[in-house]
Amino acid sequence: MTAGALGDAAAQERLCRFIAAAAGAQAARLVKVTPLRGGAIQENWAVDIDVDGGPQAGSHALVLRTDAPTRVAASHGRAEEFALLRAARAAGVTVPEALWLCRDPAVLGRPFYLMRRIPGVAAGHRLVKDLPPGAPRDALVERLGHELARVHSITPQTIAALAPDQLFDFLGPPSANPALDRIRLYRAYLDDLDLQRPVLEWGLRWLELNARPVHAVTLVHQDFRTGNYLVDARGLTAILDWEFCAWGDPMSDLGWFCAKCWRFGANEREAGGIASRVPFYRGYEAGSGRRIDTASVHYGEVAAHVRWAVIALQQAARHLSGAEPSLELALTGRIVPELELEILNLIDTAGQAGRAA
Amino acid sequence: MTADRPAGAELLAEARRTLLEVLLPLLPAERRYDGLMVANAMAIVARELDAREPGTREMLAALLAALQQPEPSGEPPSAPEETLARLEARLARDIRGGRYDADDDRRAAVRRYLQAATIARLRLSNPKLLGG
Numbered sequence: 001m002t003a004g005a006l007g008d009a010a011a012q013e014r015l016c017r018f019i020a021a022a023a024g025a026q027a028a029r030l031v032k033v034t035p036l037r038g039g040a041i042q043e044n045w046a047v048d049i050d051v052d053g054g055p056q057a058g059s060h061a062l063v064l065r066t067d068a069p070t071r072v073a074a075s076h077g078r079a080e081e082f083a084l085l086r087a088a089r090a091a092g093v094t095v096p097e098a099l100w101l102c103r104d105p106a107v108l109g110r111p112f113y114l115m116r117r118i119p120g121v122a123a124g125h126r127l128v129k130d131l132p133p134g135a136p137r138d139a140l141v142e143r144l145g146h147e148l149a150r151v152h153s154i155t156p157q158t159i160a161a162l163a164p165d166q167l168f169d170f171l172g173p174p175s176a177n178p179a180l181d182r183i184r185l186y187r188a189y190l191d192d193l194d195l196q197r198p199v200l201e202w203g204l205r206w207l208e209l210n211a212r213p214v215h216a217v218t219l220v221h222q223d224f225r226t227g228n229y230l231v232d233a234r235g236l237t238a239i240l241d242w243e244f245c246a247w248g249d250p251m252s253d254l255g256w257f258c259a260k261c262w263r264f265g266a267n268e269r270e271a272g273g274i275a276s277r278v279p280f281y282r283g284y285e286a287g288s289g290r291r292i293d294t295a296s297v298h299y300g301e302v303a304a305h306v307r308w309a310v311i312a313l314q315q316a317a318r319h320l321s322g323a324e325p326s327l328e329l330a331l332t333g334r335i336v337p338e339l340e341l342e343i344l345n346l347i348d349t350a351g352q353a354g355r356a357a
Numbered sequence: 358m359t360a361d362r363p364a365g366a367e368l369l370a371e372a373r374r375t376l377l378e379v380l381l382p383l384l385p386a387e388r389r390y391d392g393l394m395v396a397n398a399m400a401i402v403a404r405e406l407d408a409r410e411p412g413t414r415e416m417l418a419a420l421l422a423a424l425q426q427p428e429p430s431g432e433p434p435s436a437p438e439e440t441l442a443r444l445e446a447r448l449a450r451d452i453r454g455g456r457y458d459a460d461d462d463r464r465a466a467v468r469r470y471l472q473a474a475t476i477a478r479l480r481l482s483n484p485k486l487l488g489g
Contacts, residue, residue, distance in 0.1 A: 187453065196446035199471050201453045209458065327394045334401060337478035338486055344471055 005066045005108040006033055006045055014107045015064075016049075019114070022100040025054035036063070043068060046117060062099070066112040068324070075243045079103055080170050082113040083163070084242040087219075090162055093150045096238050120230030120237040127226055128266040128273035132233045137275040143236050144229065144272070145283025148257070151239075152250040152288055154219035174217040174247040179303065182248075183208050186310045193317055199340035203306040206347045212251070212296045220248035225262040226272035251293055254284065255300015260342050261308055302346045309339040366406045373399040404481050412477050413437045420444050423470035425463070445474075 006012060012030050019028040031048040045064040051057050067077055076084070078101070085098040096115040103111050121127060131137060159168045175181045183204050190200065222244035230237040256262070257280070263273035271280035281292045316333025318324045363371070373396055381392045417437050424444065435443075448467070451457065457464045479487055 196442075196449035198445055198448045198452055198467075199475055201449045202468075202471060205452055205455065205458070327391070327398060331394055331398060334482040337475050337482055340471075340475045341479060341486070344468070344475065348468075 005043055005110060005112070006035075006047075006064070011108055015047075018102050018104075018107050019049060019051070019100065022102075023051050023054050023056040025051045025056060027052045031059070047114065056099075061117040062114045063096070063117045064112055064114050066108060067110045076170065076245065077243075078111045078113050081243050083167050084245050085115065087154055087159060087162060087168070088151065088239070088242065091150050091154050091158070093147055093239055094236060095242075096240075118230050118238040120232040122227060122230050122240065124225075124227035124262070124264040124273065127231060128264040128269070131274070132231055137269070138279040140231065140235060141271045141275040141280040142283035144224075144257070145280045145285075146287035147229075147236070147239055148221070148224055148253055149284050149287025149290075151221050151224070151253070152216075152218040152290075156217070156247065159219070171219075171245070171247055177211065177214055178217065178220075178246070178248040179207065179211050179214075179252070179299075182303065182307070186306060189310050189314060193313055195313055197309075197313075197336070197340070199343060200306060200309055203302060203309075203340075203343040203347065206350075207299070207303055207306065210299060210350070212249075212293070212299050214249050215290070215293065215296065216250060217247050218250050219245055220250060220253045221245055222248070222253065222256065224253050225257050225259075226264060226274060227262065249296070249300075250288070250290065251296035252300045252303060254281075254292065254297045255302075256304045256307075258297060259301045259304035259308075261305055261339055298346070298350060302343060302350070305339045305343045305346065309336050309343070312336050312339070366403060369399055369403050369406070373403070401482055404484070408481060413441055416474055416477060417441045417444070419470050419473050420448070423466040424448070425466070 006015065012033065016028045016030060020026065029050045029052075031050055032046070033048075034046040036044040036046050043066045045066075047062045047064045049060050049062060051060065065078055065081070082098050082101040085095050088095045089097065096118050098113060098115045101111070101113040102108070105111070121132065131140065156174050159171075186200075186204060190197065221239070221242065223241050224239070228241040229239050257272055258270050258277060260267055263269065266273035269275055271277045284290075285292060312332045312335055315329045319326050319329040319333070376392065376399070377396055381389065381396075384392050414437050417440055420441065421444070448470075452467070457467050476487060
């Protein structure tokens with residue numbers, strides 16, 4: 001039950017000592033530790049603690065996130081994610097409060113942080129079928145549009161003002177054309193894996209020839225989709241999974257959110273399988289003051305399927321290499337043809353629209 | 358030698374039925390997804406066994422037609438799987454290099470091949486998506 005980073009009493013004891021010191025408390029006691037099913041990328045634990053003394057005295061329901069043994073290229077580690085959560089919170093995005101970061105591998109063997117545990121359902125296949133009562137579909141996607149606008153209010157300039165100490169240097173310098181940089185990156189990933197996939201090349205070539213003008217360069221979440229936010233009876237409670245953030249074109253996040261591969265089978269509801277695009281776009285435009293460029297969102301949807309296919313191939317390779325044997329990673333490799341079919345369809349649609357215009 | 362029965366595919370079908378009907382209801386809720394993943398993996402394997410030779414020769418013929426190439430001759434004969442993999446690798450390189458950018462018959466032929474090859478893969482990995 002408790003295999004992994006928190007699997008033994010000695011590790012739990014070290015965790016308590018870390019929390020007590022970080023919280024400025026006399027002591028911290030673990031009340032309950034439960035492994036959570038997280039993404040394929042890292043280990044997540046539900047941790048209930050009692051803190052004695054100090055400003056945080058009392059009981060806390062938390063989530064502990066550690067790095068997994070291996071990870072997908074381009075995903076950030078826990079220290080970076082911790083910094084991003086704090087920046088998002090400062091920008092008014094609804095995120096769990098990030099409390100304490102531990103970089104010392106002597107505690108749990110890898111970096112980890114603790115954040116408040118937020119109630120709600122994340123599972124995409126459940127949310128597209130049954131939203132909790134009190135969370136009407138249109139209102140939820142409109143709110144998500146507002147939230148995404150707040151993510152995109154974070155720019156290289158606002159980050160510099162927030163953290164002048166190079167805390168966010170891991171995001172790299174903003175690129176003049178993030179879309180073209182990504183094409184180069186995905187081709188390099190495919191070459192590294194020694195995989196020849198004509199359909200993905202078809203998609204990448206189309207993305208190269210049809211690159212859109214860059215609207216702005218902002219923080220992009222890069223995994224803003226159904227499955228990565230929490231909803232309860234009050235509506236949206238948190239935006240999760242900040243490990244893929246980068247500087248990029250804001251329209252790419254809208255494409256990712258609306259992409260068919262993230263509708264969990266509810267294909268007729270094009271905004272994340274939840275509702276139509278109209279309230280989502282309305283929320284985003286109201287929150288950002290930016291006009292939606294539908295051609296750029298369509299481009300973003302092609303890019304989304306190409307990107308997810310490349311990541312899926314990398315996930316499968318993690319399994320196949322023996323580095324991280326996992327049925328979930330293995331099966332992820334077999335979803336690639338679904339993504340490829342959609343890439344072909346989306347490019348045909350764009351071609352027809354282009355000729356009609 | 359006559360193969361013993363039940364054959365592999367028959368054993369697999371019964372193993373999957375046992376998993377879904379007998380074992381899955383006994384799994385704790387947090388392990389149910391693992392059970393479903395195992396069942397899905399078994400279903401993919403069953404379809405691959407059923408297809409035996411998963412359309413390799415047909416795909417090779419379609420690809421050669423799309424590339425407007427004759428059947429390979431003069432070269433040392435290689436297994437159709439190897440020829441298909443080699444030609445797909447070349448197609449991938451050529452697409453990347455811009456060989457099929459122009460909106461012409463060659464592009465249309467390659468587009469048709471990509472559709473057929475993708476659907477052949479989906480028949481194994483997720484035929485539900487094809488309405489099958």
